[in-house]
Amino acid sequence: MAEVLVVVEQAGGAVKKVTLEMLTLARELGTPAAVVLGAPGAAAAVVDKLAEYGAATVYAAEHEDLDGYLVAPKAAALADLVRQVSPAAVLLGSTQEGKEIAGRLAVKLDNGLLTDVTGLAADGTATQAIFAGSTIVTSRVTRGLPLVTVRPNSLTPTPAPAEAKVSAVEVAVDGSAKLARIVERVAEAKGARPELTEASVVVSGGRGVGSAENFKQVEELADLLGGAVGASRAAVDSGFYPHQFQVGQTGKTVSPQLYIALGISGAIQHRAGMQTSKVIVAVNKDPEAPIFELADFGVVGDLHKVVPQAAEEIRKRR
Amino acid sequence: MNIVVLVKQVPDSGAERNLRSDDNTVDRESATNVINEMDEYAIEEALRIQEAHGGEVTVLTMGPERAGESIRKALSMGPDKAVHVVDDALHGSDALATSKVLAAALGTVNPDLILCGAESTDGRVQVMPHMLAERMGIAALTGARKLTVDTNGAGGATLTIERQTEEGYEVVTASTPAVVSVWDTINEPRYPSFKGIMAAKKKPVTTLSLADLGIPAAEVGLAGAYSAVVEHAKRPPRQGGTKVVDEGDGGVKLVEFLASEKFV
Numbered sequence: 001m002a003e004v005l006v007v008v009e010q011a012g013g014a015v016k017k018v019t020l021e022m023l024t025l026a027r028e029l030g031t032p033a034a035v036v037l038g039a040p041g042a043a044a045a046v047v048d049k050l051a052e053y054g055a056a057t058v059y060a061a062e063h064e065d066l067d068g069y070l071v072a073p074k075a076a077a078l079a080d081l082v083r084q085v086s087p088a089a090v091l092l093g094s095t096q097e098g099k100e101i102a103g104r105l106a107v108k109l110d111n112g113l114l115t116d117v118t119g120l121a122a123d124g125t126a127t128q129a130i131f132a133g134s135t136i137v138t139s140r141v142t143r144g145l146p147l148v149t150v151r152p153n154s155l156t157p158t159p160a161p162a163e164a165k166v167s168a169v170e171v172a173v174d175g176s177a178k179l180a181r182i183v184e185r186v187a188e189a190k191g192a193r194p195e196l197t198e199a200s201v202v203v204s205g206g207r208g209v210g211s212a213e214n215f216k217q218v219e220e221l222a223d224l225l226g227g228a229v230g231a232s233r234a235a236v237d238s239g240f241y242p243h244q245f246q247v248g249q250t251g252k253t254v255s256p257q258l259y260i261a262l263g264i265s266g267a268i269q270h271r272a273g274m275q276t277s278k279v280i281v282a283v284n285k286d287p288e289a290p291i292f293e294l295a296d297f298g299v300v301g302d303l304h305k306v307v308p309q310a311a312e313e314i315r316k317r318r
Numbered sequence: 319m320n321i322v323v324l325v326k327q328v329p330d331s332g333a334e335r336n337l338r339s340d341d342n343t344v345d346r347e348s349a350t351n352v353i354n355e356m357d358e359y360a361i362e363e364a365l366r367i368q369e370a371h372g373g374e375v376t377v378l379t380m381g382p383e384r385a386g387e388s389i390r391k392a393l394s395m396g397p398d399k400a401v402h403v404v405d406d407a408l409h410g411s412d413a414l415a416t417s418k419v420l421a422a423a424l425g426t427v428n429p430d431l432i433l434c435g436a437e438s439t440d441g442r443v444q445v446m447p448h449m450l451a452e453r454m455g456i457a458a459l460t461g462a463r464k465l466t467v468d469t470n471g472a473g474g475a476t477l478t479i480e481r482q483t484e485e486g487y488e489v490v491t492a493s494t495p496a497v498v499s500v501w502d503t504i505n506e507p508r509y510p511s512f513k514g515i516m517a518a519k520k521k522p523v524t525t526l527s528l529a530d531l532g533i534p535a536a537e538v539g540l541a542g543a544y545s546a547v548v549e550h551a552k553r554p555p556r557q558g559g560t561k562v563v564d565e566g567d568g569g570v571k572l573v574e575f576l577a578s579e580k581f582v
Contacts, residue, residue: 011484011485012485072458075448075452096460096461099445102445103452104451106449106544107414107452108452110414112543112545113414115444125548130337131440135335135337135550135552135553136551138547138548138550141545142544180459180492182488183491184489185483188487195484201581250439250501257581258579268333272331279581283572292561293558295559295561298560299572300568305564305568306564306569306572309569310570312569
């Protein structure tokens, strides 16, 4: 069976969940092969995890330049590998970096590209949700191999242990790929919460939360449920919570098992980022708030009373 | 500094949006069409750089005739002129073809700096800056929340951005020419003044066809696309479920629901 290349995404030295989803998906199309693009040593740290999810081969493309410049060297190394191994398909995460590498790869290989894919059939037919999740599209790459980016939380990864063979890939990066140099990476404290787009539970606060201080109530409920914290644009614009946690049209798209909207009215721009969530719960004092039109369970009331009570009740049940 | 801002006309994301039933492309006829919101931040950033360092700001749009409205709106914020690539054969172009056309059009302006929004509200694909950089052999600095320009006296400049990542942020630097994409955290776009709106009517807008750019029609549009929509359907709208009014037990009821769904 032909190989399906899965480009590995890592965060803090661990394999991101979207990579495990892609390895699961890749089994439908062929033999999964993981591709690690990074600094020397990047592959060794993750081989076991990749093998656990079915990677028969781990291509280790390692070079300092892959880590020192913005995506262009990674795209160049990946294009070289694709030319060498002629895979059946190439999958990347639908993340900022995944999309950027994919865009360059499409140009380099003169190959079609589909982004934000939520499903992929054995024949390469992809499913996408567009226009704020209101329209479902079935599409195909019609020139070249299926080159797709997969949206995090599209499926549940399942293990399928394999004996991963590590194959070192020679990397030669020329000057044209080294134009955008990363001079500094600044880590910001983010605590133990799961990453927003990968979390199975997301608790978001809106303007109704009222202040940055009050976001502690949102965080408390998220922590009790093992979830990530999100915020509406109104809350971010009001300075209640940092922009990287914004859910909606100009922020992140999330699709968790459970989405809890606290003090969020549910403007279409917000719905664009969350309405494919499995179960939606809303608390809002306005009974006419549009968020209730999509909530499986809604509480009309003051979130400052409802949320602490809910937190207390969860603790009591433990 | 010679700056080009990429501006896309998109269907209003605040209203209902549809694909056409005949060819699965975005229905632009019946939609309210507006400037892609993120592009306004790119225009604002260009104007601020022009105010600090001089030079010229050009708006570049690829789109049908009616995208001219968005070009005038963009010009009313302050850019000097515009280039509109318009050709019936472009209908249905994918990102690859669009990048080919935009790269050719950019070649006619020869900018030091190309600014654009980080994504459009219709496609949300985010690949355009890197596709352009790949085609043009220039640097791409993408997803900027902050942009610093240090001119070198010889017409060029060193560009440095901060971009948000999941772990924190990265500082990335490149020399001009380069393409920089921006998020809406970078600035607060100005509103067009009455004077700006009046002035925009007289600003030069150059229109270019595919023939002007030397690109064969077969390489763009639906026929030249490298991917195709097989079919599309409206997702059935979500149905609201149970709604309770808090009577002092709202939090408990919420948790009872979560427990019934096995989240607690």
